Amino acid sequence: MNSSSAFNYFFRKSPLLRALLWILFAVLFTVISLFVSKKLKILPEIKELKPPIGSPGDIVVINGHGFGNSKDSGYVDFGGSTLTASSYILWSDEQIKIVLPPDVQDGLVTVKTKNGRSNPAFFANKNAAPVAIMPDKASILPTVTSFSPETPVVGGEFIIYGMNFGTIRDKSQVFFSIQRGETRTQRNESENSGIREENKENLRFIPCNEDDFDYEYWSDNEIRVRIPDGAVAGEAYIQTAKGKSPEVFVKITGKAGVKAFISPKTYLIQTTVDIDDTANDKDSSIILRCPRPYITAAQPLVQLTNSKYEPVIENYQHSTIYQVRKDNAKEEKKRFSEDFMIYVYEMRTEISAAKLGKRDGINPELYEYATRADECVPSDDEAVHDLLKKIIGNEKNAYNIAALTYNYMVENFTVLNDVRRGKISSLDLIKTKTGDAYDFAIIFTALLRAAGIPALPDSGILVDADMKAQNHWWCEFYLSEFGWVPADPALGAGLDYQPWRKDTDVKKYYFGNLDAQHILFSRGWNEIKPSSPQNKTVTRRRTFALQGIWEEALGKNIKYGSYWADPVVLGVY
Numbered sequence: 195m196n197s198s199s200a201f202n203y204f205f206r207k208s209p210l211l212r213a214l215l216w217i218l219f220a221v222l223f224t225v226i227s228l229f230v231s232k233k234l235k236i237l238p239e240i241k242e243l244k245p246p247i248g249s250p251g252d253i254v255v256i257n258g259h260g261f262g263n264s265k266d267s268g269y270v271d272f273g274g275s276t277l278t279a280s281s282y283i284l285w286s287d288e289q290i291k292i293v294l295p296p297d298v299q300d301g302l303v304t305v306k307t308k309n310g311r312s313n314p315a316f317f318a319n320k321n322a323a324p325v326a327i328m329p330d331k332a333s334i335l336p337t338v339t340s341f342s343p344e345t346p347v348v349g350g351e352f353i354i355y356g357m358n359f360g361t362i363r364d365k366s367q368v369f370f371s372i373q374r375g376e377t378r379t380q381r382n383e384s385e386n387s388g389i390r391e392e393n394k395e396n397l398r399f400i401p402c403n404e405d406d407f408d409y410e411y412w413s414d415n416e417i418r419v420r421i422p423d424g425a426v427a428g429e430a431y432i433q434t435a436k437g438k439s440p441e442v443f444v445k446i447t448g449k450a451g452v453k454a455f456i457s458p459k460t461y462l463i464q465t466t467v468d469i470d471d472t473a474n475d476k477d478s479s480i481i482l483r484c485p486r487p488y489i490t491a492a493q494p495l496v497q498l499t500n501s502k503y504e505p506v507i508e509n510y511q512h513s514t515i516y517q518v519r520k521d522n523a524k525e526e527k528k529r530f531s532e533d534f535m536i537y538v539y540e541m542r543t544e545i546s547a548a549k550l551g552k553r554d555g556i557n558p559e560l561y562e563y564a565t566r567a568d569e570c571v572p573s574d575d576e577a578v579h580d581l582l583k584k585i586i587g588n589e590k591n592a593y594n595i596a597a598l599t600y601n602y603m604v605e606n607f608t609v610l611n612d613v614r615r616g617k618i619s620s621l622d623l624i625k626t627k628t629g630d631a632y633d634f635a636i637i638f639t640a641l642l643r644a645a646g647i648p649a650l651p652d653s654g655i656l657v658d659a660d661m662k663a664q665n666h667w668w669c670e671f672y673l674s675e676f677g678w679v680p681a682d683p684a685l686g687a688g689l690d691y692q693p694w695r696k697d698t699d700v701k702k703y704y705f706g707n708l709d710a711q712h713i714l715f716s717r718g719w720n721e722i723k724p725s726s727p728q729n730k731t732v733t734r735r736r737t738f739a740l741q742g743i744w745e746e747a748l749g750k751n752i753k754y755g756s757y758w759a760d761p762v763v764l765g766v767y
């Protein structure tokens with residue numbers, strides 16, 4: 195009997211042999227299947243990281259394949275750190291789009307999915323990227339060689355000649371001196387207050403203001419700007435990504451009057467919004483636009499000291515952007531809170547109406563923006579124009595028109611201490627002669643715009659002497675060769691509040707002056723467009739910020755609740 199026949203004989207006669215062979219066959223099949231499936235498993239692959247160099251807040255795109263069709267498919271490691279959910283803008287099988295977080299580091303970038311980890315790509319933080327050769331610092335620093343005119347005025351054109359300014363402005367700025375009145379104690383307190391070093395510069399210098407359209411032209415050897423509001427004769431310089439230029443003296447003149455910033459106060463303010471996100475699908479999200487305190491000459495320092503969740507963008511269109519996504523955690527309510535440290539000065543002005551410059555000297559872009567009717571200010575309404583004629587008669591001087599308008603309102607209109615609610619118009623103030631602080635600010639602004647005077651409604655909070663805050667609205671108007679002038683007709687008309695100083699003639703004081711109890715959140719109407727016409731949006735009126743959109747819901751089957759609390763004061767120093 196040969197070996198083949200012997201094997202067949204024992205295979206038929208032995209159940210044990212047959213069982214062992216079947217077990218062996220199953221094991222081999224399993225091993226082979228696992229090996230084949232592993233070979234067929236698609237690993238994520240990064241083909242391109244665009245751009246490979248960036249800064250916090252920049253958008254970076256990862257192109258490749260095998261990423262999966264949703265964020266739940268995996269995550270991205272950036273420089274050794276796993277990105278949080280708020281960093282992702284888009285996730286598809288072939289593309290991932292992210293916003294770089296504030297703490298992004300140099301290093302390798304990989305995509306991790308259930309199938310494994312991708313090949314690495316390298317990323318460099320632009321703000322900390324090393325250079326191979328250190329050039330002579332003096333050869334790359336911006337340098338001012340001359341400027342024109344020799345004696346500019348506030349709001350007037352100013353041309354700077356030199357070198358190494360950069361071909362585009364990007365984040366570069368031009369700074370001018372500003373006069374601030376502080377006691378030695380206040381100065382020492384500000385130096386030891388925890389204010390970031392880069393922000394302390396704004397206490398001695400003030401940059402040209404983008405919101406006032408101060409930047410007009412920028413090239414490597416020529417810059418054209420408008421002298422910013424609050425600037426005085428003194429040192430000026432240019433700050434670029436390559437460094438700071440040597441300071442030059444600029445003799446800014448102010449024939450029409452003077453503006454003083456005195457008696458600063460430091461506030462700790464908290465804003466909160468609660469989101470009840472219980473009925474959203476995994477592909478939906480909610481965008482929150484949380485208003486930030488505004489930076490002006492009178493409010494030069496705003497510092498975010500704490501936030502519960504990481505924002506998508508820390509500062510965009512004067513708001514912090516958060517994105518609420520559906521997650522696996524059964525969290526019935528999410529509270530988004532922000533703590534700000536804010537430095538505010540009292541502002542006082544002395545103006546000679548006869549020495550004001552001509553209106554045609556005002557920046558045309560600023561003039562057009564701050565004199566037109568918009569969604570917030572009905573300056574084109576017939577009732578506004580009829581009232582204006584009654585108030586000013588044949589008066590042409592801008593300062594005198596503003597004074598006549600202010601005096602008429604505080605003497606003839608009654609201010610309500612409680613804010614009016616519902617779908618109501620500020621134009622009711624003209625008919626009924628009764629309205630709240632919002633109505634006073636809007637109608638005062640509308641009257642000045644109708645007269646061709648640039649004016650803005652300001653929105654924020656008013657802090658009482660007992661540290662209680664209330665939503666509040668006031669105004670500012672622009673005078674040629676002088677700058678912005680504050681006015682608070684509601685307080686001038688007798689709005690009830692607790693000032694720090696009890697001896698102030700409020701009617702007189704709040705035209706041309708503003709105390710340090712006003713904390714500014716918005717200047718004018720902050721028109722925000724939805725990212726898509728199909729998205730659901732939420733708008734809030736008569737609150738501490740004048741902005742178009744506060745919430746934006748993206749996706750299907752979105753059901754949620756929200757509650758925006760008014761800002762609260764945590765401390766005053």
